[in-house]
Amino acid sequence: MSIKRLLTPALIGKGQMPTIFSSDQHQQKTVTPAQDWQKAERTEMNEVAAATLPDNSAPATDSPPVVIDPKPEKHAYINRASLESPYFPTWCPGCGNFGVWTALKNALVELQIPEQELVIVYGVGCSGNMADFNRVYGFHALHGRAISNAVAIKAANHRLKVIVVAGDGDTYGEGLNHFISAMRGNHDITLLVHDNQVYGLTTGQTAPTTDKGTKTKSTPFGSPEVPINPIGMALTADATFIARGFAGNIRHLTEMIKRAILHPGFSLVDMFQPCFTFNKVNTYHYFRERIYDLQQNEFEANHKVLAWEKTFDHEKLPIGIFYEDPYSVPFHASLSQLEEKPLTELSIAEVDMTEAIAPYV
Numbered sequence: 001m002s003i004k005r006l007l008t009p010a011l012i013g014k015g016q017m018p019t020i021f022s023s024d025q026h027q028q029k030t031v032t033p034a035q036d037w038q039k040a041e042r043t044e045m046n047e048v049a050a051a052t053l054p055d056n057s058a059p060a061t062d063s064p065p066v067v068i069d070p071k072p073e074k075h076a077y078i079n080r081a082s083l084e085s086p087y088f089p090t091w092c093p094g095c096g097n098f099g100v101w102t103a104l105k106n107a108l109v110e111l112q113i114p115e116q117e118l119v120i121v122y123g124v125g126c127s128g129n130m131a132d133f134n135r136v137y138g139f140h141a142l143h144g145r146a147i148s149n150a151v152a153i154k155a156a157n158h159r160l161k162v163i164v165v166a167g168d169g170d171t172y173g174e175g176l177n178h179f180i181s182a183m184r185g186n187h188d189i190t191l192l193v194h195d196n197q198v199y200g201l202t203t204g205q206t207a208p209t210t211d212k213g214t215k216t217k218s219t220p221f222g223s224p225e226v227p228i229n230p231i232g233m234a235l236t237a238d239a240t241f242i243a244r245g246f247a248g249n250i251r252h253l254t255e256m257i258k259r260a261i262l263h264p265g266f267s268l269v270d271m272f273q274p275c276f277t278f279n280k281v282n283t284y285h286y287f288r289e290r291i292y293d294l295q296q297n298e299f300e301a302n303h304k305v306l307a308w309e310k311t312f313d314h315e316k317l318p319i320g321i322f323y324e325d326p327y328s329v330p331f332h333a334s335l336s337q338l339e340e341k342p343l344t345e346l347s348i349a350e351v352d353m354t355e356a357i358a359p360y361v
């Protein structure tokens with residue numbers, strides 16, 4: 001686990017501790033050289049990548065080393081420049097992660113979130129590698145443990161917006177228990193799942209969302225298991241905001257992420273994210289032929305049973321909001337102890353446990 005600009009001033013309390021960096025961020029690094037992939041012939045790949053990548057065509061050989069300023073201006077809103085990290089994404093050309101990344105940045109900028117009030121927790125995977133490409137307060141968790149860290153951060157300081165960026169393996173495999181638990185508690189975090197139906201970073205093993213029969217590195221004769229139904233699972237665990245987006249529809253995905261962040265309570269955005277290298281079935285083309293927008297088809301996201309039925313649609317794949325509870329009360333708001341202020345602003349000196357423990361001593 002590496003600690004990346006952990007939000008010590010905001011999380012622990014008013015500037016009591018220094019900002020912590022991971023060791024790699026202390027190193028002086030040059031920006032990655034221009035990428036040749038733009039010349040590649042695979043048009044589907046270029047289509048999304050060209051739309052989402054910054055212009056990185058300037059030669060980098062003479063670039064001065066990039067030094068990260070450890071003290072961003074306090075209370076400034078997140079903007080495109082403040083988000084910029086010196087690390088250029090290592091994702092494969094054409095990876096759906098570029099689309100997700102762009103949509104997330106759009107959402108953060110458009111919502112005008114103060115820098116000090118956001119923390120992103122990343123899982124381990126190609127998706128979680130985004131930790132290096134966003135310059136925000138964040139935490140790079142263990143595989144399968146991003147959600148539990150996010151819940152803890154929110155519990156400590158509920159003034160923060162807490163977002164989780166994780167893969168389908170991380171969330172629906174190793175972290176499945178935390179996924180369900182966070183929904184049951186209606187913890188006010190936004191979970192963005194890069195659903196590429198494969199373990200990307202470990203080079204293409206079957207994931208919990210892999211379709212039955214799909215041949216992968218770990219299932220050369222076809223996956224023998226029925227895939228998980230993330231939206232259906234979220235509905236049964238009482239998640240209060242459930243949506244799906246597509247990395248190839250950045251504007252729509254941006255709106256889904258914004259709505260999720262604004263929702264008071266647990267919010268899930270499952271995102272179809274083509275893995276160009278290891279998933280040759282669920283491609284941009286595959287999704288474009290099948291997806292349709294629920295809201296454009298007048299689907300009202302207030303009926304769990306109707307939403308549930310939509311999750312079994314395999315020929316046509318719905319994106320948009322499946323369900324939203326307009327009366328959602330997040331976990332922290334249901335605790336009288338946190339009514340006045342977050343834990344990080346409460347002094348332990350004011351806590352008197354004498355009465356509470358009296359029966360047990």
Ligand SMILES: Cc1ncc(C[n+]2csc(CCOP(=O)(O)OP(=O)(O)O)c2C)c(N)n1
Nearest residue numbers: 124125126127143167168169170199200201
């Ligand atoms: C506790 C633990 N178990 C397993 C691994 C190995 N591992 C690293 S990434 C990964 C799978 C990543 O797949 P996913 O979460 O879907 O993310 P993606 O790479 O597809 O974005 C695995 C199994 C690990 N790093 N830590």
Ligand code: SF4
Nearest residue numbers: 092095126200275276
């Ligand atoms: S392996 Fe797949 S998910 Fe990972 S960066 Fe490459 S295309 Fe993206």
Ligand SMILES: [Mg+2]
Nearest residue numbers: 167168198200
């Ligand atoms: Mg994956």
